[in-house]
Amino acid sequence: MCGIVGYLGSRQAAPILLDGLSKLEYRGYDSAGVCVMSGGILRVAKAKGRLAVLNGLIDGGKAIEGTFGIGHTRWATHGAPSDVNSHPHMADAGKIAVVHNGIIENYMRLKQQLLKKGKHFQSETDTEVVANLIEYYYDKLKDFPRAVRRAVGQLEGSFALGILCQDLPGTMIAVKKESPLIFGYGDGENFIASDVPALLKHTRKIVHLLDGDIAIITKDSVQFYDAFFDRVERKIEYVDWDISAAEKCGFDHFMLKEIHEQPTAVKGTISPRIRDGRVVLDDIKISRDYLAGLKKIYIVACGSSYYVGCLGKYLLEKTCRIPVEPVLASEFRYSAPVMGEDTLVLVISQSGETADTKAAMMEAKRHHARTLAIVNVVGSAIALEADDVIYTWAGPEIAVATTKAFSTQLSVIYLITLYFAELLGTIEPAEYQSIVSEMTKLDQKISLCLTRENVAKIRYYAEQYFTARDAFFIGRNLDCGVCREGSLKLKEIAYIHSEAYAAGELKHGPISLIEDGTLVVAVCTVDALFDKAMSNLVEVQSRGAEVLGITTENREAEFKVKVPSVITVPETHPMLQPSLTIIPLQLFSYYVALLRNCDIDMPRNLAKSVTVE
Ligand code: F6R
Secondary structure: OOEEEEEEOOOOHHHHHHHHHHOOHHHOOOEEEEEEEEOOEEEEEEEEOOHHHHHHHOHHHOOOOOOEEEEEEEOOOOOOOOOOOOOOEEOOOOOEEEEEEEEEOOHHHHHHHHHHOOOOOOOOOOHHHHHHHHHHHHHHHOOHHHHHHHHHHHOOEEEEEEEEEOOOOOOEEEEEEOOOOEEEEOOOOEEEEOOHHHOOOOOOEEEEOOOOOEEEEOOOOEEEEOOOOOEEOOOOEEOOOOHHHHOOOOOOOHHHHHHHOHHHHHHHHHHHHEEOOEEOOOOOOOOHHHHHOOOEEEEEEOHHHHHHHHHHHHHHHHHHOOOEEEEEHHHHHHHOOOOOOOEEEEEEEOOOOOHHHHHHHHHHHHOOOEEEEEEOOOOOHHHHHOOEEEEOOOOOOOOOOOOHHHHHHHHHHHHHHHHHHHHHOOOOHHHHHHHHHHHOOHHHHHHHHOOHHHHHHHHHHHHHHOOOOEEEEEEOOHHHHHHHHHHHHHHHHHOOEEEEEEHHHHHHOHHHHOOOOOEEEEEEOOHHHHHHHHHHHHHHHOOOOEEEEEEEHHHHHHHHHHOOOEEEEOOOOHHHOHHHHHHHHHHHHHHHHHHOOOOOOOOOOOOOOOOOO
């Protein structure tokens, strides 16, 4: 969601802020702004729209001189996207400027009180309330850090803040509660940002602020205080990302690059955890006795991560014989789930910051359920709070629509399934060996799905169908889980109305929507259900649907008898097949979106990490 960048040093701040914000564009935003201390006053420039608009407004930063400032990309929550609602927000008397990521839940109450105290407001945002509250205390206390502390103590909700005070040039205060914020050490200069890509050009020495932290920053120093305002040390981390991880490297879009990175990402996730033909999960401390006493596993996540959970249900239940229920994180807390010490709550999140997922996890902890998180971003809130963490080594995912994170999350589900099944003795050794052996080849088989020839074929089908108004994705069992993810990809990046259904469910209602020319993407790879899935497919075809089939290479001839438009993927162990089947669906959505001139890496209204509930 919103992106924050802050800079203090000797270089011109505005171009650095603009460049940093451009590295956070992937988070999703609808307006942008900067505030720079210039000639003794805080000067703000902000505008609705893409960063290019702001860039034009201030001539790439040259129009505002000054060596420290804060910048922001806003994803609207309180108040529509507009110039006036954009950040930074100035307090009434112009002494305090604030950028904010998160939501202040009690802002209306605070606003009423501040109005009574004579403060005026320009925008509809909760952030302007923060600026005025700090200014109110600053006027009383004449002390910037203490004013921030007093104001923050009154805020309810989630917030990462970057704050400047006109009377204290050269000092910035950063505050974190629930929304992510990092500090970056430079040489004679310092930075804050919502995420690492904004800092990579300048520093790799960072600190993840913890909840409740307040950092007082100058160009040469930083002091961290905890929620009690006690001085604390924070752990310095060194980011080892290759800078290319945050660049497109010749690909037209991050999404395409990340699709092609999947063989490496999957290999990086699986291979360190397979040793001498066995799955070894050093990351977690889960014993056989604990598993044997488990009554239930909940899988809690949002969006694509939830669809990984839906696939996980089939795999874990079938292989480990433990009841598994995937639940949308936004629903979990409010559905009174039955859980306790004999419940494992598996939490899946690429960003590790998704507010709904984090809240669901905390609810599980309150009920003494054990939490095991599958997370991509090291040091993120969910990773820090979970009882156990397994990292997906996907590397930074920049495109809003997930691809490689999805694939690596699925890989971790395979690893967990085998690990639990071996501990519980619910899997035959030969079956275990055959899955492990196929897992070590998964990256090569994903590469085969990405050959030039296969990509060209998918592009060809995208050209046939890119004008579709509606689409259905149908499949059975694991194929149904893959369909959910494929359908979401088409919706989010190509803006085509699309629904995923279990193929057998279609005739119980949705088939009434099938008419001449409706696009139906049918995934048929599950051997035991192949004939049934083919019957479902013929049912829609005979009602006028245009069917595009996805199946395994060995089924191609049989498939083509009924459906001429077919994309094939190599065969693997049936449990691992979703890792291959999803690849053409990702590419199909990508090329359809390209042909429809959509903003692929930053689809409208979407944010990469959804830090509000
Ligand atoms: C879809 C997508 C989203 C995320 C969802 C959860 O392409 O990326 O549906 O999967 O917002 O995000 P994380 O995994 O960061 O918790």
